[in-house]
Amino acid sequence: MNLPRWILSGLSLLPLSLCGQPLNPAELLKPPTDAWPTYNGDYSGRRYSPLTQINSSNVHTLSLAWATRFGAGGGGRGGGPAAGAAVQIKSTPLMVNGILYFSSPNHVWAADARTGRELWHYQYPPNTGSTIGNRGVGMYGNWLFFETPDSHLVSLDARTGKQRWKVQIADPKLDYTSTVAPVVVGNHILVGIGGDHLDNPGFLESHDPETGAVQWKWWTTPRKGQAGIETWPNEYAAAHGTGQAWMPGTYDPELNLYIVGTGNPNPVMAEKSRKGDNLYTCSIVALNPDTGKMVWYFQPSPHDTHDWDAVETPVMFEGVIDGQKRKLVMQASRNGYFFVLDRATGKNLVTVPFIDTLNWAKGVDAKGQPIPDPAKFPSTDGVLVSPSSSGATNWQSPSFDPDTGLLYVGTNRPFSMYYLTDTDEHPEGWGGLDTGVGSDGSAVVAIDYRTGKIAWKHEWPSGSGVTHMLTTAGKLLFTSNGQNLIAFNPSNGKILWHAGLMASPSAGPITYLLDGRQYLLVAAGDSLYSFTVNRPAE
Amino acid sequence: MHAAKRIGLGVLSLFVLILTLMGAQEPVVSGAGAARGGASGAGAATAAALSASKEDPAAVERGGKVYGTYCGGCHGNNARGGPGAPDLVRSVLVLDDEKGILIAPVVRDGRPDQGMPKLSLTEAQIADVVAWLHVQTYAAGHRTTYEFQDVITGDPRKGEAFFNSRGKCNTCHSAAGDLKGIAGRYEPFTLQSRWLQPRGGRGGGGRGARGGAPPSTRSAITVTVTPVSGQPVTGTLERIDDFNVSLRDSSGDYHSFNREGGNPKVDIHDPLQAHTDLLHTYTDADIHNVTAYLVTLK
Numbered sequence: 126m127n128l129p130r131w132i133l134s135g136l137s138l139l140p141l142s143l144c145g146q147p148l149n150p151a152e153l154l155k156p157p158t159d160a161w162p163t164y165n166g167d168y169s170g171r172r173y174s175p176l177t178q179i180n181s182s183n184v185h186t187l188s189l190a191w192a193t194r195f196g197a198g199g200g201g202r203g204g205g206p207a208a209g210a211a212v213q214i215k216s217t218p219l220m221v222n223g224i225l226y227f228s229s230p231n232h233v234w235a236a237d238a239r240t241g242r243e244l245w246h247y248q249y250p251p252n253t254g255s256t257i258g259n260r261g262v263g264m265y266g267n268w269l270f271f272e273t274p275d276s277h278l279v280s281l282d283a284r285t286g287k288q289r290w291k292v293q294i295a296d297p298k299l300d301y302t303s304t305v306a307p308v309v310v311g312n313h314i315l316v317g318i319g320g321d322h323l324d325n326p327g328f329l330e331s332h333d334p335e336t337g338a339v340q341w342k343w344w345t346t347p348r349k350g351q352a353g354i355e356t357w358p359n360e361y362a363a364a365h366g367t368g369q370a371w372m373p374g375t376y377d378p379e380l381n382l383y384i385v386g387t388g389n390p391n392p393v394m395a396e397k398s399r400k401g402d403n404l405y406t407c408s409i410v411a412l413n414p415d416t417g418k419m420v421w422y423f424q425p426s427p428h429d430t431h432d433w434d435a436v437e438t439p440v441m442f443e444g445v446i447d448g449q450k451r452k453l454v455m456q457a458s459r460n461g462y463f464f465v466l467d468r469a470t471g472k473n474l475v476t477v478p479f480i481d482t483l484n485w486a487k488g489v490d491a492k493g494q495p496i497p498d499p500a501k502f503p504s505t506d507g508v509l510v511s512p513s514s515s516g517a518t519n520w521q522s523p524s525f526d527p528d529t530g531l532l533y534v535g536t537n538r539p540f541s542m543y544y545l546t547d548t549d550e551h552p553e554g555w556g557g558l559d560t561g562v563g564s565d566g567s568a569v570v571a572i573d574y575r576t577g578k579i580a581w582k583h584e585w586p587s588g589s590g591v592t593h594m595l596t597t598a599g600k601l602l603f604t605s606n607g608q609n610l611i612a613f614n615p616s617n618g619k620i621l622w623h624a625g626l627m628a629s630p631s632a633g634p635i636t637y638l639l640d641g642r643q644y645l646l647v648a649a650g651d652s653l654y655s656f657t658v659n660r661p662a663e
Numbered sequence: 664m665h666a667a668k669r670i671g672l673g674v675l676s677l678f679v680l681i682l683t684l685m686g687a688q689e690p691v692v693s694g695a696g697a698a699r700g701g702a703s704g705a706g707a708a709t710a711a712a713l714s715a716s717k718e719d720p721a722a723v724e725r726g727g728k729v730y731g732t733y734c735g736g737c738h739g740n741n742a743r744g745g746p747g748a749p750d751l752v753r754s755v756l757v758l759d760d761e762k763g764i765l766i767a768p769v770v771r772d773g774r775p776d777q778g779m780p781k782l783s784l785t786e787a788q789i790a791d792v793v794a795w796l797h798v799q800t801y802a803a804g805h806r807t808t809y810e811f812q813d814v815i816t817g818d819p820r821k822g823e824a825f826f827n828s829r830g831k832c833n834t835c836h837s838a839a840g841d842l843k844g845i846a847g848r849y850e851p852f853t854l855q856s857r858w859l860q861p862r863g864g865r866g867g868g869g870r871g872a873r874g875g876a877p878p879s880t881r882s883a884i885t886v887t888v889t890p891v892s893g894q895p896v897t898g899t900l901e902r903i904d905d906f907n908v909s910l911r912d913s914s915g916d917y918h919s920f921n922r923e924g925g926n927p928k929v930d931i932h933d934p935l936q937a938h939t940d941l942l943h944t945y946t947d948a949d950i951h952n953v954t955a956y957l958v959t960l961k
Binding site for chain 1: 665733741743744752753755758759801803804805809810812813814815816817821855856859860874902903904905906938939942943945947951954
């Protein structure tokens with residue numbers, strides 16, 4: 126960690142080293158080039174790479190370097206057919222010093238980024254936790270961190286895949302499930318959890334990278350005497366108000382703010398016992414990562430009744446609004462609204478819907494927050510609302526290209542009937558359900574952050590439009606539709622290249638430079654696919 | 664649900680708080696604020712929850728009666744808390760329990776320091792109460808066991824008017840024709856889901872979505888592909904994306920084409936497009952009125 130930069134550079138030149146090398150923390154503070162060292166590539170959440178070797182002029186020659194399947198059936202079976210349960214890689218891989226680190230629920234793998242060969246496979250013991258997904262690992266020096274379905278934080282030695290320690294984050298019998306890719310800030314391992322079936326309290330935690338000890342814990346809903354408690358009818362409702370932060374956040378080292386989104390309040394669709402805005406659920410919050418103290422908040426969905434978690438990546442960028450250069454953060458939220466906030470204060474600057482079917486808000490309040498229409502709260506006979514509970518977008522990563530000034534977001538325009546099923550004075554759990562009754566379509570949209578207007582949109586002929594985005598300085602936008610991995614011109618939405626894979630891309634594509642060559646890597650189902658451009662004749 | 668035998672106020676005052684054993688994740692909520700006033704008894708565990716919970720139905724039945732007699736007066740008929748006693752469905756102790764290992768000692772010994780008396784229940788009765796409690800927590804936590812309630816709240820005359828005028832439903836449907844007897848074919852909730860979106864599994868629906876209908880050939884999407892040179896081919900759409908389109912023609916033969924830009928020309932016809940278009944125009948009252956009308960078509 127304190128080694129001079131030239132020693133680390135020298136180490137990374139050692140050819141074909143099969144042993145993982147430590148992550149230099151300086152890698153986390155710059156745009157990703159020769160590494161993809163954290164969930165979003167860097168702390169900003171932009172998923173923008175300054176690399177240009179793969180670019181709009183040569184992308185038509187982008188070709189497969191290797192593809193590898195990863196099985197769940199114990200170590201050393203990489204490349205072979207999956208034994209046991211099918212693997213779904215929903216994690217964004219890390220790439221550090223030539224090695225890829227990635228996960229699926231209960232599994233972590235290391236693979237040689239040059240060939241796709243499995244180096245080790247760690248398997249967590251079988252448990253009853255939900256295996257809905259795992260978003261990936263965090264790295265600190267030689268240590269990896271990941272969350273398990275039964276809500277433990279596990280640390281592995283990146284060189285061997287051997288477990289160092291594990292600590293419990295939450296009681297798995299309380300319906301918590303843990304999927305978050307930990308984010309490493311300084312010596313803080315920042316984790317969150319999920320699970321909204323039994324009204325469990327939500328929280329974020331920071332753990333010590335060496336011991337796993339909890340450094341701080343921040344409840345996502347206020348307790349007695351705390352600010353925000355007035356947005357709940359009582360302390361009991363707040364304490365069972367959930368608000369799970371189940372996605373990694375982003376970090377501004379200058380302001381020392383960790384900005385992260387929180388999920389829906391509970392009971393999810395039955396709001397009778399939780400009148401009020403229900404802070405800090407469905408919120409974007411800025412925490413000091415050293416203390417866990419909240420500095421500001423903004424609430425995309427006050428008093429949510431539609432399961433619209435505001436956990437989508439809060440993307441940090443520098444932009445000009447009203448002629449003034451500012452530190453900004455933006456989110457295309459699951460509820461269908463696009464928001465731009467001042468990153469230092471949380472003050473709202475832009476609030477505009479990014480789907481045209483949205484029908485649940487009465488307008489926007491003075492703080493820039495949508496005003497929910499009570500007529501669209503779930504009812505026993507059903508109310509028609511767009512979007513559905515799966516949202517206008519979801520956890521799939523957006524991308525911001527500073528060259529175009531556009532945020533690229535995967536979107537759907539679905540309608541649901543929302544039904545209240547629990548009419549008790551004190552409903553519990555979900556308290557209701559929504560049933561899909563059609564969709565207006567799906568599209569990748571390019572949003573101009575200055576106005577929230579859609580600069581261009583590409584309608585998909587079929588399939589979900591809520592897919593992952595990656596942009597590069599090579600004037601490329603990568604995303605997917607169905608099993609097709611696709612490159613767009615980010616300025617105008619013209620398709621430049623595509624490749625049909627054996628499964629639908631299941632996590633965000635990444636790109637990095639290795640041995641002087643730029644690669645594009647994407648997880649799809651149980652496999653990783655690595656692409657590069659054909660080398661010109663020398 | 665099981666009727667609770669009301670316990671006298673004098674006894675109630677003894678039961679102040681129980682089950683305050685708190686796990687690390689339990690929010691610290693102190694005092695009477697942890698308990699709530701009178702649960703109404705709605706939101707009870709459904710038959711689906713009982714079945715899926717894998718608890719013995721006979722034990723659950725007996726346990727519900729014991730619970731109603733000895734516990735419901737304080738903890739509420741549905742165990743969601745009562746005047747002076749906490750919610751048991753959200754109780755960490757109940758959620759952590761397996762086969763009564765944690766619950767039984769509390770029932771056996773009471774929590775006299777917190778106002779809960781010893782209850783003179785047999786071990787068999789305690790086991791039954793445990794089974795019943797586990798069904799309540801299962802029911803709250805598993806939304807696939809939730810039951811939809813009454814959806815017939817609209818005005819059938821207004822629904823008929825919408826059907827024949829503003830909704831233009833009568834362009835394709837008629838009460839005496841294809842919809843004759845439809846109320847007998849579906850229960851009201853399914854009917855409402857199905858007339859809103861007859862094509863199942865394409866709703867783009869929610870996380871807890873249920874109630875979709877199976878696909879029917881009448882609603883199949885058709886496509887005509889016109890190559891730059893050659894005859895147009897028409898059939899049922901199999902698959903389309905930006906790069907390929909495929910179809911099956913009336914004789915069952917499969918055809919597939921590469922797509923590049925605008926070639927070949929692709930024309931898609933969705934016979935259910937009107938259902939999707941109407942989603943933009945319905946009021947919720949329109950929907951409830953149409954359902955109320957359709958349930959009269961017996």
